Amino acid sequence: MKHRDKNIAFVQRFMHHVWQDKRYHEVGEFLSPQLIVESPLRTCVGSQNLSNAFSVWLQAFPDLQYHEQDVSLYGDWVKINWMCDGDHLGEFFGLSATGKKITYCGSTMVLMSDGIIHSYRADVSLPDVLERISGVPQNGPSMASQPSxxxxxxxxxxxxxxxxxxxxxxxxxxxxxxxxxxxxxxxxxxxxxxxxxxxxxxxxxxxxxxxxxxxxxxxxxxxxxxxxxxxxxxxxxxx
Known part of the structure; x- marks a missing residue:
């Protein structure tokens, strides 16, 4: 359902565009060229780097389904808590396709300014996802504590x-x-x-x-x- 707040509605449309429509290579209209990305994969700058991060997930889980749970507004920041489920059908951090269906939760915070996204922060436990796939406890990749x-x-x-x-x-x-x-x-x-x-x-x-x-x-x-x-x-x- 479309939200009355324009920033929330914009971010919801962006998330649906990426995760439901799988159009993660066509995100330029939503993002600042100087976009700051903080994700479990890496911290980086630029919309292409964010597209690359999306592709890691969607190539491993091509049938991924995204479910918004709740959304909050903090000034210019929009936070969405979500749940995803899908089948592990492609390589993911060195783990070959297992066909396992997994479900995981996380949140995304987005900074809006001038009608586009300037910062994208994803919060999801990679070790938990990797453990669900492999059945073996994982340390998972960690983000560097210093700016990249x-x-x-x-x-x-x-x-x-x-x-x-x-x-x-x-x-x-x-x-x-x-x-x-x-x-x-x-x-x-x-x-x-x-x-x-x-x-x-x-x-x-x-x-x-x-x-x-x-x-x-x-x-x-x-x-x-x-x-x-x-x-x-x-x-x-x-x-």
């Missing part, structure tokens, strides 16, 4: 800069409003080292002061990316 290299490379592509990973981390924590000494402590570096990273990075971006970073990031459409990197330095996100 994709995000830093994507930042440099968008800005045309060639900043180091550490310089970008410093900028990300500046965007979160941390003071300089706190940032140095978070990164486990000396205050003087932090100052060196910032003083070298700012001119490459056409900036002269850390106070300009937030507005610059907003105007160049990398604010969400920097905030995401900064948040993962403060607290890892586990799906």
């Amino acid at each position: 290299d994709d995000m830093f490379a994507h930042f440099n592509r968008i800005t045309g800069a060639q900043l180091s990973r550490r310089q970008i981390e410093c900028l990300s924590l500046v965007c979160l409003g941390n003071n300089n000494k706190t940032i140095a402590a978070m990164l486990g570096i000396q205050y003087s080292t932090f100052r060196t990273h910032i003083e070298r990075a700012l001119p490459l971006l056409g900036l002269s002061s850390p106070k300009q970073v937030f507005d610059w990031a907003f105007s160049t459409h990398v604010l969400e990316l920097l905030i995401h990197i900064g948040l993962r330095r403060i607290r890892p996100v586990h799906p």
Whole structure:
């Protein structure tokens, strides 16, 4: 049933498009080019990477059925709790097709802005799914606790800069409003080292002061990316 809230209705249409219609290679109209993806498979940037993640599931479970259980709205975030069931008919993390029918539950959180999706977070227990298939307890793939290299490379592509990973981390924590000494402590570096990273990075971006970073990031459409990197330095996100 179509929801009256436009963001919820949009996300419901997107989920149906991917999981029910199996049109996971045709998602461009729904997603920001700078989409941030956090899933049990990996953390990455870009709509193609999300399509690739969908394909892992739908090639292993081509008859997968998606059932929405409930939906919640938290500001611009939409959260859907769901259940899926399907037959294991293709390779999945090294496990050959078994034909077993499995059911598993999870949730998806989506950040909406300007009528499209800017962040996609999937929460599902891969070890549980793998154990249901194989009958053997599994550790399953784990997400890295640090931001992936994709995000830093994507930042440099968008800005045309060639900043180091550490310089970008410093900028990300500046965007979160941390003071300089706190940032140095978070990164486990000396205050003087932090100052060196910032003083070298700012001119490459056409900036002269850390106070300009937030507005610059907003105007160049990398604010969400920097905030995401900064948040993962403060607290890892586990799906």
